[in-house]
Amino acid sequence: MLLVTGATGQLGRRIVDQLIARHGSAAGIAASVRDPVRAADLDQRGVEVRHGDFDQPATLAGAFAGVEKLILVSTDGPGDLRIRQHRNAINAARAAGVRHILYTSFIDVAADSPAAFAAVHRTTEAELAASGVQFTVLRNPLYADFLPMNVAAAFASGVFELPAGSGRASFVSRAELAEATAAAALAPALARSVYELTGQATHDYHEVAAAVARTSGQPIRYQPVSTDAYAQTLVAQGLPPWFAGALAGMYAAVAAGRFDRISNDFALLVGHPPRPLACLAQELFRNN
Known part of the structure; x- marks a missing residue:
């Protein structure tokens, strides 16, 4: 079972x-x-x-x-x-x-x-x-599914803000991570105990903004902000302080380079790499 x-x-x-x-x-x-x-x-x-x-x-x-x-x-x-x-x-x-x-x-x-x-x-x-x-x-890694929430404000103002600095990260959808998890669970044997399910490349949020702009046809840009300012914005929007702080800290980790890493583990489990950012942007933003 x-x-x-x-x-x-x-x-x-x-x-x-x-x-x-x-x-x-x-x-x-x-x-x-x-x-x-x-x-x-x-x-x-x-x-x-x-x-x-x-x-x-x-x-x-x-x-x-x-x-x-x-x-x-x-x-x-x-x-x-x-x-x-x-x-x-x-x-x-x-x-x-x-x-x-x-x-x-x-x-x-x-x-x-x-x-x-x-x-x-x-x-x-x-x-x-x-x-x-x-x-x-x-x-x-970071869920690609979060990107619409990250950039939502930009469709009204042209700018979205995160405390990620110029840090780079890869983005993989929940659906693809589920695919890799199922593949690991059904594999007759696994070669090791830790797998890092990153995307094929890392990107900073300026590159994310450019990918979204190309797909949506709307000019948007990314503006780095401080972790405190971002957390305060989230609290003002109704998020619990612990969650606002946790999200701000996660993007601070991006700024610190903690997510700037690439692994081939996804392809080892699934048989093909996860989709690149351009394909994810097409899926997530083609109707904006």
């Missing part, structure tokens, strides 16, 4: 879709969700839907029973909450006899990173390594 946690989330649901597509059916595929009602469509497709709540560890024994391979999709929320949730899942998986955990991590796990997300994933990776369970870490 292969089980995906967070299967009603944006990444988790896509992973389930890819598993079914690659496997040819939903046989042997299960989904752990907090609210099974939201997974009714998965049940109708033949996925075994189980109730599992990382904040209620007692529910995880049943959710993980009989599971050989577990795709642990990282959760959302403040850092200390996420660490606790991931720990609960790892402990429950070990107790249930899960043989292999695949974890959706983050490209930046450095101890001195300005990104709060880095500490969450660094801690979880360390706890996986200490668990005694075979594990595979899949480090995701």
Whole structure:
């Protein structure tokens, strides 16, 4: 039995879709969700839907029973909450006899990173390594899916602001990351325990602005701002302060060069590279 946690989330649901597509059916595929009602469509497709709540560890024994391979999709929320949730899942998986955990991590796990997300994933990776369970870490880069939110203001004002400086990063869509995750989960054997699922090239946000402008036909540009100014803007827009700070810190990590790295790991797993920025821009902005 292969089980995906967070299967009603944006990444988790896509992973389930890819598993079914690659496997040819939903046989042997299960989904752990907090609210099974939201997974009714998965049940109708033949996925075994189980109730599992990382904040209620007692529910995880049943959710993980009989599971050989577990795709642990990282959760959302403040850092200390996420660490606790991931720990609960790892402990429950070990107790249930899960043989292999695949974890959706983050490209930046450095101890001195300005990104709060880095500490969450660094801690979880360390706890996986200490668990005694075979594990595979899949480090995701920046989601291409976030680009429309990043540049939305530019379609009205001509300018979008981020605290990313001149830092470079690669961008991969959730759909493609789900494809790589499913490929890793279904592989008969994996060569190593850590894969970095970057794009083919890195870009700064001036290059992102140019790609969006070419696709949309609207002149837009990128303006770097301070992390404090960006966080304050997000709070003013209604984001919780912890989330605003976490996003600002992530882009500060981009500015510091933490995301300026390229790997061929995606192609090793999937058989082809992820789409380049120009193709992603066509998909995301052709109707703007």
